[in-house]
Amino acid sequence: MARGVESIMKNNQILLHDVGALIRKLRKEKRMSGVVLGAELGISQQQISRYENATSEISVSTLINILAVFNITPAEFFTRISDTKHDFFSKYTTGNW
Secondary structure (H helix, E strand, O other), X not given: XXXXXXXXXXXXXXXXXXXXXXXXXXHHHOOOOHHHHHHHHOOOHHHHHHHHOOOOOOOHHHHHHHHHHXXXXXXXXXXXXXXXXXXXXXXXXXXXX
16 A cells, blocks of 8 residues: 555544544533434434444534534534644644644
């Protein structure tokens, strides 16, 4: 596997982890179970768990639907990731992992 492809795959996994961790945090802040969140979205609790644990990629449309349940905009969501990672845009746009 080419070095660039390995780097992209690693970066994607890190991003999936960050997204999943924030989904879990938002869900817990709302005192919502994975079962309830899944029911709101028409998907299983197991799929919610896969997103939160970064074992399944999340589509943009599913992410937008999750954010709607939490009444948070995509900009707010990614700002919260940037606040926890401190250099979000530089990290994700330059590949400096």
